[in-house]
Amino acid sequence: MNQVIKSAGRKLLGVLRPSRTVRHCPICNWKGKQFATGGAASKQRIDARCPRCSSFERHRLAFFVAENCADLDYSHVIHVAPEKELSKWLQAKSADYLSIDLYSDAMAKMDITDLKLGDNSQSLFWASHVLEHLIDDRKAISEIHRVLAPGGKAFIQVPIWRFDTFEEPSATTPEKRLELFYQEDHVRLYGLDIMDRFREQGFKAKLYRAQDFGPTPLLEHGLSFASTDEIFVFIK
Secondary structure (H helix, E strand, O other), X not given: OHHHHHHHHHHHHHHHOOOOOOEXXXXXXXXXXXXXXXXXXXXXXXXXXXXXXXXXXXXXXXXHHHHOOOOOOOOOEEEEOOOHHHHHHHHHHOOOEEEEEOOOOXXXXXXXXXXXXXXXXXXXXXXXXXXXXXXXXXXXXHHHHHHEEXXXXXXXXXXXXXXXXXXXXXXXXXXXXXXXXXXXXXXXXXXXXXXXXXXXXXXEEEEXXXXXXXXXXXXXXXXXXXXXXXXEEEEO
């Protein structure tokens, strides 16, 4: 009888006591009590950076969305400004992978507004936090549409701050851009109407939010940060 009572007590404690593992990075499979502190000096936050692969909320959300999108075609992939947190995984998924950038390390130096790629040649175009740096983002969107094969998809992340995109062409100095757009090399604050810019070029739009996956994955995998909760998948 005493053994039964002890066993029941242990089970009850197991329910009441929180698990030692409360965070799990879906990219590298790290598990622990809490993510590390990280972020830009002006945006330092706790419980944000994976101690193993250095991924942040937006990287883990992108991975989580992509892994839950059964219809992404990785046969011919273009990865713009490749994030080290995701590039190895994305390259491993891809049959034909090319990373491009104008300024940082990548497999090819290429301008997203003037892609040296054939028409209808790519199955997946991946660009995370790129378009907010471009003066002519519509030209980039047009190029993405041109190089994607029919049915191809653009997997896009940008910081989302509002419903309507805010731009100020006269803001040309780093100081003014920092004041208006919160970063010296950003040229706009995107709103959810970014989907209209892609629709104008002939894309269909699908929106994913971190909150779509429910509170348990949201907290366990650390998927949410104020301006990076949205991922857009645009279909040609």
